[in-house]
Amino acid sequence: MRTRPLKVALLGCGVVGSEVARIMTTHADDLTARIGAPVELAGVAVRRPDRVREGIAPELVTTDATALVKRGDIDVVVEVIGGIEPARTLITTAFEHGASVVSANKALLAQDGAALHAAAEEHGRDLYYEAAVAGAIPLIRPLRESLAGDKINRVMGIVNGTTNFILDKMDSTGAGYQEALDEATALGYAEADPTADVEGFDAAAKAAILAAIAFHTRVRLDDVHREGMTEVTAADFASAKEMGCTIKLLAICERAEDGGSVTARVHPAMIPLSHPLASVRGAYNAVFVESDAAGQLMFYGPGAGGSPTASAVLGDIVAVCRNRIGGATGPGESAYAALPVSPMGDVVTRYHISLDVADKPGVLAQVATVFAEHGVSIDTVRQSGKDGEASLVVVTHRASDAALTGTVEALRKLDTVRGVASIMRVEGE
Amino acid sequence: MRTRPLKVALLGCGVVGSEVARIMTTHADDLTARIGAPVELAGVAVRRPDRVREGIAPELVTTDATALVKRGDIDVVVEVIGGIEPARTLITTAFEHGASVVSANKALLAQDGAALHAAAEEHGRDLYYEAAVAGAIPLIRPLRESLAGDKINRVMGIVNGTTNFILDKMDSTGAGYQEALDEATALGYAEADPTADVEGFDAAAKAAILAAIAFHTRVRLDDVHREGMTEVTAADFASAKEMGCTIKLLAICERAEDGGSVTARVHPAMIPLSHPLASVRGAYNAVFVESDAAGQLMFYGPGAGGSPTASAVLGDIVAVCRNRIGGATGPGESAYAALPVSPMGDVVTRYHISLDVADKPGVLAQVATVFAEHGVSIDTVRQSGKDGEASLVVVTHRASDAALTGTVEALRKLDTVRGVASIMRVEGE
Ligand SMILES: NC(=O)c1ccc[n+]([C@@H]2O[C@H](COP(=O)([O-])OP(=O)(O)OC[C@H]3O[C@@H](n4cnc5c(N)ncnc54)[C@H](OP(=O)(O)O)[C@@H]3O)[C@@H](O)[C@H]2O)c1
Numbered sequence: 001m002r003t004r005p006l007k008v009a010l011l012g013c014g015v016v017g018s019e020v021a022r023i024m025t026t027h028a029d030d031l032t033a034r035i036g037a038p039v040e041l042a043g044v045a046v047r048r049p050d051r052v053r054e055g056i057a058p059e060l061v062t063t064d065a066t067a068l069v070k071r072g073d074i075d076v077v078v079e080v081i082g083g084i085e086p087a088r089t090l091i092t093t094a095f096e097h098g099a100s101v102v103s104a105n106k107a108l109l110a111q112d113g114a115a116l117h118a119a120a121e122e123h124g125r126d127l128y129y130e131a132a133v134a135g136a137i138p139l140i141r142p143l144r145e146s147l148a149g150d151k152i153n154r155v156m157g158i159v160n161g162t163t164n165f166i167l168d169k170m171d172s173t174g175a176g177y178q179e180a181l182d183e184a185t186a187l188g189y190a191e192a193d194p195t196a197d198v199e200g201f202d203a204a205a206k207a208a209i210l211a212a213i214a215f216h217t218r219v220r221l222d223d224v225h226r227e228g229m230t231e232v233t234a235a236d237f238a239s240a241k242e243m244g245c246t247i248k249l250l251a252i253c254e255r256a257e258d259g260g261s262v263t264a265r266v267h268p269a270m271i272p273l274s275h276p277l278a279s280v281r282g283a284y285n286a287v288f289v290e291s292d293a294a295g296q297l298m299f300y301g302p303g304a305g306g307s308p309t310a311s312a313v314l315g316d317i318v319a320v321c322r323n324r325i326g327g328a329t330g331p332g333e334s335a336y337a338a339l340p341v342s343p344m345g346d347v348v349t350r351y352h353i354s355l356d357v358a359d360k361p362g363v364l365a366q367v368a369t370v371f372a373e374h375g376v377s378i379d380t381v382r383q384s385g386k387d388g389e390a391s392l393v394v395v396t397h398r399a400s401d402a403a404l405t406g407t408v409e410a411l412r413k414l415d416t417v418r419g420v421a422s423i424m425r426v427e428g429e
Numbered sequence: 430m431r432t433r434p435l436k437v438a439l440l441g442c443g444v445v446g447s448e449v450a451r452i453m454t455t456h457a458d459d460l461t462a463r464i465g466a467p468v469e470l471a472g473v474a475v476r477r478p479d480r481v482r483e484g485i486a487p488e489l490v491t492t493d494a495t496a497l498v499k500r501g502d503i504d505v506v507v508e509v510i511g512g513i514e515p516a517r518t519l520i521t522t523a524f525e526h527g528a529s530v531v532s533a534n535k536a537l538l539a540q541d542g543a544a545l546h547a548a549a550e551e552h553g554r555d556l557y558y559e560a561a562v563a564g565a566i567p568l569i570r571p572l573r574e575s576l577a578g579d580k581i582n583r584v585m586g587i588v589n590g591t592t593n594f595i596l597d598k599m600d601s602t603g604a605g606y607q608e609a610l611d612e613a614t615a616l617g618y619a620e621a622d623p624t625a626d627v628e629g630f631d632a633a634a635k636a637a638i639l640a641a642i643a644f645h646t647r648v649r650l651d652d653v654h655r656e657g658m659t660e661v662t663a664a665d666f667a668s669a670k671e672m673g674c675t676i677k678l679l680a681i682c683e684r685a686e687d688g689g690s691v692t693a694r695v696h697p698a699m700i701p702l703s704h705p706l707a708s709v710r711g712a713y714n715a716v717f718v719e720s721d722a723a724g725q726l727m728f729y730g731p732g733a734g735g736s737p738t739a740s741a742v743l744g745d746i747v748a749v750c751r752n753r754i755g756g757a758t759g760p761g762e763s764a765y766a767a768l769p770v771s772p773m774g775d776v777v778t779r780y781h782i783s784l785d786v787a788d789k790p791g792v793l794a795q796v797a798t799v800f801a802e803h804g805v806s807i808d809t810v811r812q813s814g815k816d817g818e819a820s821l822v823v824v825t826h827r828a829s830d831a832a833l834t835g836t837v838e839a840l841r842k843l844d845t846v847r848g849v850a851s852i853m854r855v856e857g858e
């Protein structure tokens with residue numbers, strides 16, 4: 001066994017970073033045995049140097065992250081600061097100075113993954129980021145390596161714990177969105193500003209990363225269609241129940257049926273209670289993968305939290321250290337397929353539409369005509385009404401998002417349609 | 430990109446091998462892009478050379494597997510023959526002649542994993558076997574790599590599809606074991622001789638492999654306590670339902686609470702309906718993993734079948750080829766922890782015991798005394814009876830298997846205990 005220790009620089013020592021440092025200390029002997037050499041915490045960059053950081057020698061702490069990554073003797077830089085800058089510049093500087101990088105930064109990877117991969121390749125170094133998607137759940141490595149001989153057709157997952165907690169609350173208690181959000185905030189599941197979670201930005205970043213890996217194609221955050229879940233109502237859950245469904249915020253990456261293009265999107269959707277994703281409770285995450293040969297796989301576990309996320313970071317540290325000792329690098333970016341990313345209009349799925357309509361003869365016929373004119377075929381219709389007002393619930397067969405959008409626009413123009421109460425996609429059937 | 434193709438020798442071309450060959454042909458371009466060089470099927474060893482094998486050039490087929498692995502120009506030998514010999518000798522010969530090996534052979538790996546790993550290491554080659562446990566489900570790689578920085582405490586899984594199909598049938602239809610087995614056989618889920626599955630041999634081999642990887646310790650098939658599921662009755666399912674449980678054949682690998690030893694076992698057990706493993710239906714497999722930092726993870730998917738298993742084999746082929754091109758090897762055997770494997774008597778869990786007893790005063794007190802004398806604490810007792818005969822259902826708190834065995838022996842000696850109708854462990858709470 002080689003004895004010169006591998007040196008790890010930790011950029012950020014917050015929720016995730018402090019757990020990485022703790023495990024590196026408490027599991028030092030195991031890490032040494034698994035890597036084949038000791039690993040040493042060589043420096044810790046933070047913003048506030050004077051905070052007490054349990055278990056971390058004060059002389060390791062610095063506010064000068066740039067100097068730390070430029071030292072030249074660092075083997076692995078672990079970036080757990082988050083955000084775009086200074087993380088991006090620090091990572092590229094790390095490669096320039098000979099280090100490999102482990103990051104948990106989904107926002108940065110979704111925006112600039114290609115450039116970061118290129119920098120890693122240019123300098124012959126590794127860029128690993130298992131922790132960036134679904135926290136502790138091994139997902140990047142299985143997609144990138146275990147399924148490397150297979151053809152992935154769909155990745156559909158619950159990749160944001162905060163929103164799953166809120167939706168699960170709404171489902172189980174009948175609460176409205178605001179009430180469930182308040183509870184999530186009180187329990188620490190939602191941040192003071194929950195925008196990144198509830199508007200789907202966090203899930204969209206993860207969808208971009210997953211799609212890129214699954215389809216060997218560059219997919220950026222901007223390519224991901226994104227709808228948040230702030231408008232999901234208790235009434236939507238009631239409708240879902242009537243259909244034997246629940247509602248989840250899903251990240252869905254799909255290969256088109258003809259194989260010639262891909263799509264990536266995040267939005268709330270109804271899924272049948274019998275689907276494995278339907279029973280994912282609380283803040284847990286789960287990702288369902290469909291491939292040609294393997295069929296249907298699911299990966300389930302905690303999607304966030306300091307210690308689960310640190311588990312994923314540590315797995316990457318071990319892999320990257322082993323690669324360095326062996327003089328090799330792991331799989332880099334694989335974007336050879338370069339498939340076009342289609343817009344949302346091309347996505348084909350089913351829809352659940354609730355309309356408020358006038359309660360008079362002929363309304364259903366009018367509505368049905370509009371669907372037919374737009375090529376959207378109706379699976380079931382349920383009509384109910386009283387006092388001159390009525391509601392129509394239409395569930396369609398598979399149709400393109402563009403066709404559905406056209407249908408809804410035309411429905412809104414009908415005199416007899418007072419309003420479109422909700423439109424929800426139906427997935428996982 | 431390098432252009433000399435990597436040469437793959439396929440040993441066995443049955444259920445799994447024929448799918449490996451098919452995918453190598455249909456996905457050739459993708460494999461080339463992902464590996465960084467073309468892969469070529471250089472030879473296929475079988476027993477019956479004259480069988481028609483679709484998509485395989487007849488001149489590649491040979492009955493001389495030994496000559497094939499000795500050719501010297503083979504990069505990767507894929508062993509999908511199964512059984513101990515000639516697979517074992519072929520694999521060691523392959524290493525001696527410079528090839529890396531991908532195998533799906535759980536029986537061989539559980540029996541001789543250490544020797545095979547040593548041969549691989551001696552010759553600086555890879556031995557990969559993702560397909561040996563839980564078919565298509567990425568499991569070996571996540572345990573060995575993604576969780577390499579974590580401490581795994583328990584692996585508990587449904588790793589045999591045949592028995593899960595049978596138990597699921599019994600649960601959902603109330604059928605007895607034989608009836609459910611007959612249906613499984615008729616539908617092709619059980620082999621003509623189902624012994625390896627229903628007696629737990631197949632699951633025990635997988636438990637040995639999983640325990641070895643999870644605990645960095647050599648665990649052989651002989652170390653695994655094994656009980657089949659042929660004695661599970663419709664009455665057991667009725668008892669399970671009363672407890673809010675179902676019954677699964679589980680492979681359980683555990684670290685003792687003091688961390689100083691491990692156990693591995695296969696037996697039917699009750700698990701709560703709320704446990705993620707309880708809803709694994711039909712022939713699907715799923716493995717639940719608990720670790721210090723990551724918490725609870727689950728991996729779910731098809732555990733067998735030609736094409737799912739081939740997906741796992743192909744993932745290994747890609748990894749092994751990439752390693753060869755990079756001049757590196759992946760992680761080999763990791764047995765540094767060398768923890769003792771404790772016997773079944775040391776396993777601590779809960780028990781559900783049904784007793785046929787005389788219906789007279791004082792019986793419960795007698796029975797309770799026997800439990801107390803053996804240090805097994807009772808959680809609940811349910812008494813029911815008519816016509817001088819009665820039954821007692823006892824559910825215990827956690828106790829060692831040795832204490833429970835002692836308790837049951839003593840109970841059998843009581844005049845008032847007419848018989849022990851069933852003993853079932855309760856897991857996953
Ligand atoms: N938290 C999770 O559950 C989770 C899960 C998956 C992925 N992630 C990802 O992991 C990353 C870190 O998340 P986190 O929750 O650990 O964040 P956090 O608790 O806010 O910690 C951020 C750390 O970065 C330090 N920092 C901020 N700006 C810096 C700068 N300019 N130079 C040096 N250090 C700086 C902070 O220093 P001070 O300590 O001095 O403030 C702090 O230690 C993010 O990319 C996040 O998306 C987090």
Ligand SMILES: NC(=O)c1ccc[n+]([C@@H]2O[C@H](COP(=O)([O-])OP(=O)(O)OC[C@H]3O[C@@H](n4cnc5c(N)ncnc54)[C@H](OP(=O)(O)O)[C@@H]3O)[C@@H](O)[C@H]2O)c1
Binds near residue numbers: 560
């Ligand atoms: N089937 C599954 O779902 C599954 C799942 C996971 C793992 N596995 C494992 O994969 C391996 C293969 O299973 P399988 O189901 O594909 O078996 P199989 O259908 O019985 O195929 C065995 C193949 O090996 C060939 N063979 C037998 N003895 C040979 C010898 N002495 N020399 C050369 N070739 C020989 C046979 O030749 P002929 O074609 O001429 O008979 C046949 O092609 C086993 O280790 C099994 O445990 C299987």
